[in-house]
Structures are given as structure tokens and as C-alpha cells.
Amino acid sequence: MASVLSLLSFFHIISSSKAQNPPSPGYNPSSEFNPISFDQGFRNLWGPKHQSLDQGSLTIWLDSSSGSGFKSLHPYRSGYFSTAVKLHPGYTAGVITSFYLSNNEDHPGNHDEIDIEFLGTTPGKPYTLQTNVYIRGSGDGNIIGREMKFHLWFDPTQDFHNYAILWDPSEIIFFVDDVPIRRYPRKSDATFPVRPMWVYGSIWDASSWATEDGKYKADYKYQPFIGRYKNFILNGCTSDGPTSCRSPSVSPSGTSGLSGQQSSTMAWVQSNYLVYDYCHDPKRDHTLTPEC
Numbered sequence: 001m002a003s004v005l006s007l008l009s010f011f012h013i014i015s016s017s018k019a020q021n022p023p024s025p026g027y028n029p030s031s032e033f034n035p036i037s038f039d040q041g042f043r044n045l046w047g048p049k050h051q052s053l054d055q056g057s058l059t060i061w062l063d064s065s066s067g068s069g070f071k072s073l074h075p076y077r078s079g080y081f082s083t084a085v086k087l088h089p090g091y092t093a094g095v096i097t098s099f100y101l102s103n104n105e106d107h108p109g110n111h112d113e114i115d116i117e118f119l120g121t122t123p124g125k126p127y128t129l130q131t132n133v134y135i136r137g138s139g140d141g142n143i144i145g146r147e148m149k150f151h152l153w154f155d156p157t158q159d160f161h162n163y164a165i166l167w168d169p170s171e172i173i174f175f176v177d178d179v180p181i182r183r184y185p186r187k188s189d190a191t192f193p194v195r196p197m198w199v200y201g202s203i204w205d206a207s208s209w210a211t212e213d214g215k216y217k218a219d220y221k222y223q224p225f226i227g228r229y230k231n232f233i234l235n236g237c238t239s240d241g242p243t244s245c246r247s248p249s250v251s252p253s254g255t256s257g258l259s260g261q262q263s264s265t266m267a268w269v270q271s272n273y274l275v276y277d278y279c280h281d282p283k284r285d286h287t288l289t290p291e292c
Helices: 002-016 260-273
Strands: 042-046 051-054 057-062 068-072 076-086 095-102 113-119 128-134 148-150 161-168 171-176 179-185 198-205 225-238 274-277
Touching (some): 057 198, 076 095, 095 161, 128 171, 260 274
Antiparallel strands (some): 057 225, 076 161, 076 225, 095 113, 095 198, 128 148
């Protein structure tokens, strides 16, 4: 299996040198929702002196004194959550820029989480977008991640691009510029997050693991490291909202799931830009991830 993974990584490197845009998914769910301003949906959570708002764009930054994070005003039990992000160029090893859902503050040591994380990099190497799902993570260091990592078909430091999470009772779908890149279906109650979560964003130092498993650390001679966010979408069911509330659809039919064209596009992305899949990691104990 390891030799197969090495061969796949080799072909991925070759194909990535000739970056291609994905085929059209045929539908743009983000166009169905109206963006809100930062203040309409979020507040600063930490590092207030490392956060600024300017004409609808939020800037947060990390330096040797602090990073910064923000949090939604309400918790949600399902929904479509999106933002446009522009990443810092150059040396960003050890730095995580993120947009995610979590209930860690409500359930410390036993939380759920759905992550979009940009893993910092070194010059000449592409950013890695890591998606992850935690279910009732334990506080004993044995949190079970379900990571799938991707390279992108564009340079995320050159412009803003939209990143989104759909979380509904039957599935989680991750999107980049309306292109679905990962679908995580609900196969059992034990492997799917169902408790309410808040929406967060942050920039912080994760030198111990973020870049090539911690090989490269944050280097503050390159500070500040900056993350820019805009076009926030929070279209979901708040935890105190009516029980009749339902998550929005991301398919052209208006039903749950993806269309055939969206599914084909997702398969193409995973064939060309997926660089790690926890289900295919021979070093993992897959009795802990029965959905694999």
C-alpha cells in the first residue's frame, strides 16, 4: 500500500506542475445566499489588537506576541457557512489560517469540529488545504481526526477565493469556489457530529505539526502573517430557532446531496489534487474510523 501511495504522490506532483481548473460543477450554491457584514454575524474572540475591519474586509494577523480569532454570534445545528479568504504569501510555515465549526467551548475535551485549515508552507511549495471532521474528541490526546488534504488549482495568495462548509443531518460537504471537494456522509450516529456548533476563524502558530509534520516552524522574521476574509455567509438553523428549520440545498434540484455533475467534478478534484486521505493511510488504526 505504501508503494502505491508513493506512486500516487509522484503522479500528483507531476500533474500539479501543470495546474488545471476543474470541470464545471454546473451549479454555484454561493450565489443563492446573501453575504453579511462581519459585525452582523461575528465578534472578536481573542487577539483584538490583531484584527481590523476595512470596508467589509476583515484582516487578522499573527506575530510573535499573538494571533487572532473570531466567533459567530449564534450557535447552529446545521447550515451553509462560507467566506472568501486571501492567504499570506511567502514563508508561512507553521502558520494556520482557518474557517471552521466547533463546540469546543461548550464541550471541552469532548467536542465536535468541522475544519477548513490552510497549512502554512515554504517558498516554492503550494499551500495545503486540510479538511477535517472530529466527533466527540477526547481530552486524553487521542482525538481521532478524519483529515483529507488538497492542493489547489490556483494560488490562494493572489486573490480572494470562496471556501464553504455545508453541514446538514445527513452529510458534510466542503466547497472551494463552489466546486465540491469532499463529501462526508452520515453513516452512523457515532461517526457524525450532531450537537450545535459555532462558526470560527483564526490565525495561529501550529509549528509542532502544521508544515510537513512540524519539519518547518514559524519564523517571526517574516511577521506579521496576515489572513484576509470577506463575503461571510451564515445560512443555517440556529440552535434556538424553530425545529421546522431545514438546511439549504447545494444542488440544482433543491434536494439534499450533489447532482451527478457536481459528483463528477468532485471525483475529478480528488483524482488530481487530493494529497492525503485518512482512510487510505496504512499507518492509521482504521478500527477507530469505521466509516472507512
